[in-house]
Amino acid sequence: MLAEFSEGLDPRAVARVRALDAALAVDPPVGLTETVPGLRSLLLLHDPLLLSARRLRTLLERLETLPEITPDAAEWLIPVCYEAEFAIDLAEIAARTGFTTAQVVARHVAAAYTAFAVGSFPGLPYLGGLDPALEMPRRVPPRVVVPAGSVAIALTMSNIYPQATPGGWNILGRTPVPIFDAAWDRPSLLSPGDVVRHRAVSGAEYDALAAGFADGSRDPRQECRA
Amino acid sequence: MSLLVEDPGLFTTVQDLGRTGHQRIGVPPSGALDSLALRMGNAVLGQPPGIAALEMCRAGGQFTVATETMRFCIAGADVPVTLDGAAIAPWRSATARRGQSVKIGRIRGGVAYLCVLGGFALPAVMGSLSTYTRAGFGGFQGRRLAAGDALPLVLEAAPEARERLLPHPVPAERARPLRILLGPHAEMFTDAAIRTLLTESYSVTNNADRLGMRLAGPPLAHVGANEIVSDGNATGCLQVPGDGQPMVLMPDRHTMGGYPKIATIITADLHRLGQALPGSVLRFEAVAPEQAEVAAWLLERAIQTAIASIREFP
Numbered sequence: 001m002l003a004e005f006s007e008g009l010d011p012r013a014v015a016r017v018r019a020l021d022a023a024l025a026v027d028p029p030v031g032l033t034e035t036v037p038g039l040r041s042l043l044l045l046h047d048p049l050l051l052s053a054r055r056l057r058t059l060l061e062r063l064e065t066l067p068e069i070t071p072d073a074a075e076w077l078i079p080v081c082y083e084a085e086f087a088i089d090l091a092e093i094a095a096r097t098g099f100t101t102a103q104v105v106a107r108h109v110a111a112a113y114t115a116f117a118v119g120s121f122p123g124l125p126y127l128g129g130l131d132p133a134l135e136m137p138r139r140v141p142p143r144v145v146v147p148a149g150s151v152a153i154a155l156t157m158s159n160i161y162p163q164a165t166p167g168g169w170n171i172l173g174r175t176p177v178p179i180f181d182a183a184w185d186r187p188s189l190l191s192p193g194d195v196v197r198h199r200a201v202s203g204a205e206y207d208a209l210a211a212g213f214a215d216g217s218r219d220p221r222q223e224c225r226a
Numbered sequence: 227m228s229l230l231v232e233d234p235g236l237f238t239t240v241q242d243l244g245r246t247g248h249q250r251i252g253v254p255p256s257g258a259l260d261s262l263a264l265r266m267g268n269a270v271l272g273q274p275p276g277i278a279a280l281e282m283c284r285a286g287g288q289f290t291v292a293t294e295t296m297r298f299c300i301a302g303a304d305v306p307v308t309l310d311g312a313a314i315a316p317w318r319s320a321t322a323r324r325g326q327s328v329k330i331g332r333i334r335g336g337v338a339y340l341c342v343l344g345g346f347a348l349p350a351v352m353g354s355l356s357t358y359t360r361a362g363f364g365g366f367q368g369r370r371l372a373a374g375d376a377l378p379l380v381l382e383a384a385p386e387a388r389e390r391l392l393p394h395p396v397p398a399e400r401a402r403p404l405r406i407l408l409g410p411h412a413e414m415f416t417d418a419a420i421r422t423l424l425t426e427s428y429s430v431t432n433n434a435d436r437l438g439m440r441l442a443g444p445p446l447a448h449v450g451a452n453e454i455v456s457d458g459n460a461t462g463c464l465q466v467p468g469d470g471q472p473m474v475l476m477p478d479r480h481t482m483g484g485y486p487k488i489a490t491i492i493t494a495d496l497h498r499l500g501q502a503l504p505g506s507v508l509r510f511e512a513v514a515p516e517q518a519e520v521a522a523w524l525l526e527r528a529i530q531t532a533i534a535s536i537r538e539f540p
Contacts, residue, residue: 048494048515119458121252121360182351182352187253
């Protein structure tokens with residue numbers, strides 16, 4: 001069952017998705033297998049043997065009248081290197097928006113983002129809160145391979161690619177931070193609702209951080225807490 | 227204490243009933259494409275339904291037993307199986323001794339399972355042994371099996387016991403249309419598109435794997451936009467991109483997607499999807515949620531009846 005709150009991408013709908021998700025988590029009905037926050041809706045997967053669609057619908061209608069719960073959100077500061085080696089599309093983004101590359105980076109770094117949802121691929125965050133002056137469509141056709149750690153923008157959002165995958169977003173930098181590890185207790189660094197800020201780092205600092213995360217001397221779960 | 231892979235077949239992975247609760251961070255459920263076959267194979271061995279097995283797609287493979295004894299059962303689509311050259315029927319247990327070779331031939335359907343008593347001694351990832359190859363975790367090293375792999379077994383020897391068999395597997399109902407719930411985005415399609423989906427046939431193309439199956443048939447026209455702001459995907463949903471050709475999402479699918487979903491295959495029919503092959507012809511029949519719930523219950527009753535019919539032999 002899909003509980004939809006808007007057609008377009010609307011931060012108020014995202015907040016209502018989170019509130020419903022949190023309300024359900026307080027006392028989950030038997031048979032509700034899992035919930036999946038999307039960008040404008042909450043998907044409810046349920047076992048038809050344990051929880052009928054009719055009962056689930058009744059339950060949702062009752063929850064709609066409850067006071068909203070604001071779930072806890074973690075805050076993160078994620079380093080990004082915007083140097084040319086990693087900023088594959090930065091010149092094109094600058095040309096498209098009429099800014100210099102430095103201005104694009106300044107605007108991307110200045111924003112506070114909220115993880116509207118995490119998904120498609122393991123750990124991929126959809127970060128709302130992009131500077132409206134940087135809004136732009138996805139690339140057509142998409143790239144066959146986007147390198148892991150790429151930080152990219154499209155539509156009204158920014159994201160971080162946890163793994164090398166195909167993708168159509170416009171790449172303006174790369175983070176040395178591994179944001180998904182199946183071996184962690186909580187495999188995704190970011191959860192829906194978390195707040196993310198970026199800080200710009202040099203290529204030298206990127207290399208040092210990347211080496212630390214790779215050899216285990218640095219742990220992003222502590223290192224990147226804001 | 228292992229099972230050695232001599233020939234891995236085409237695409238063989240370790241799968242159980244899948245991982246639950248991690249779609250919210252982008253991790254799909256994975257798990258057996260034909261969960262009914264996995265459950266029944268484990269039932270023949272007298273063990274819980276979710277013990278992980280080897281899922282073999284389209285072609286079996288060859289395995290050598292490197293432990294004292296290993297009791298196993300082949301479940302799923304019809305497939306020729308031999309133990310050191312002697313034919314073994316599916317849906318029955320058999321016990322192999324050290325050095326013996328289990329050879330599984332061409333699968334006459336989508337998937338078959340090699341279930342072993344005790345299962346495989348592999349680490350769970352997010353609560354499941356299912357392999358998710360795209361992100362490289364779960365199962366055996368997060369990948370499909372390769373020749374030379376040694377799969378660790380839980381049991382060194384199968385306890386002495388008579389073998390067991392399932393006389394009548396749960397009927398596959400191949401001729402019956404797949405039952406669907408229209409939605410969640412049925413209103414984004416023309417009335418003609420809905421009629422077309424419910425009356426025409428769609429064939430499975432070669433673009434079919436554990437992620438999804440692209441279908442080919444009369445195109446399904448959108449009313450307006452052919453993209454949505456992404457929301458969560460369910461296994462068995464029929465997403466329709468701009469070209470109007472539906473794609474059925476399978477257990478290794480993306481957890482969120484931006485194409486409208488015209489319909490969703492009901493839980494009771496998901497296991498039948500696992501046996502669809504390129505060239506298979508699919509037809510769809512719309513049902514109400516209440517009917518889907520009755521269908522789930524009827525399937526569960528058929529499973530319980532089948533489990534109760536398992537008997538010892540000879």
